[in-house]
Amino acid sequence: MSWWSHLDPSRVAIAPSLLGGDLGRLAEEVRDVEAGGADLLHLDVMDGHFVPNLTFGPEVCAAISGAATRPRDCHLMIAEPGKWLERYREAGCDGLTIHLEAVGDPLPLLAAIRELGALAGLSLSPGTPLPAPGPLWERLDLLLLMSVEPGFCGQSFQPAVLDKLQGARAYRNEAGLDFALEVDGGVGPDVAAALRRAGADILVAASAVMGRRDRRDAIASLRAAAEAG
Ligand code: DX5
Ligand code: ZN
Secondary structure (H helix, E strand, O other), X not given: OOOOOOOOOOOOEEEEEHHHOOHXXXXXXXXXXXXXXXXXXXXXXXXXXXXXXXXXXXXXXXXXXXXXXXXXXXXXXXXXXXXXXXXXXXXXXOEEEEEHHHOOOHHHHHHHHHHOOOEEXXXXXXXXXXXXXXXXXXXXXXXXXXXXXXOOOOOOOOOOHHHHHHHHXXXXXXXOOOOEEEEEOOOOHHHHHHXXXXXXXXXXXXXXXXXXXXXXXXXXXXXXXXXXX
C-alpha cells in the first residue's frame, strides 16, 4: 500500500502550501490549517539554482514537523536532491518528491527515498511529458504534476495539466498501480472540479488557502468544488 495510510482515496486530499502563509508565524500557520481540515502539509523546498527562488532548509522543515500532526509532503525543487534526502527525512518529511528535470536517473533516488521509510514522489514541470511506460512508474508512491513553472506562489493555472493527469490516471489503471496523483500551481475552486474529474487525488494550494483569512472556509470551499466534479 503506497498511499498515505490515513487518507481515503475516495476523497480528495487538500495540501496547503505553507510557503504562501505568514512565514514569521509558521507553527501557528501549521496549527491553523490543521484545525481547518488540511490533510497534508506541503513544504516547497527551493534552492535558488534549480528554481530562481530560495526557501526552506531542513531546519525549517524540522521546526514545521515539530508543530505538525499531519504528514509533511516535501516538494524538493532542488538540484542534486540525492544529497539532501536523508536530511529532509530526518526533518520529519513523510513524502519526498524530486523533480525529473533535476536528475539524470530518478530510479535509484526513488528507491533511496523508500529505503528511508518515506513515500517516493516524482514531479514534472509543465513542459515535461509523462515518462514512457516502464519500471519507473512502479517505483512511484506519488506523481506531482505542476500546473505552473516551479518557483513562486500566485501564478496562473496552466490547463494543459488536465490532459497529462488523465494520461497518468489511464496508465495507472492499465498497469494496476496505486500511486497518488497530485497537482500543484494555481489551484483554486475554479479549477478543482476539472482536476478531480481528470484524476487528481491531492490538490496543493498556497494562494487559495494560505492567501485567505479563514483557512477552514478556504479548505472547505476547495474540497466542495472538487467533490462537485
Ligand atoms: C510553486 C510551488 C507551489 C506553490 C503553489 O513552485 O511548488 O506549491 O506554492 O502556489 P499557488 O497555489 O499560489 O499557485
Ligand atoms: Zn509545491
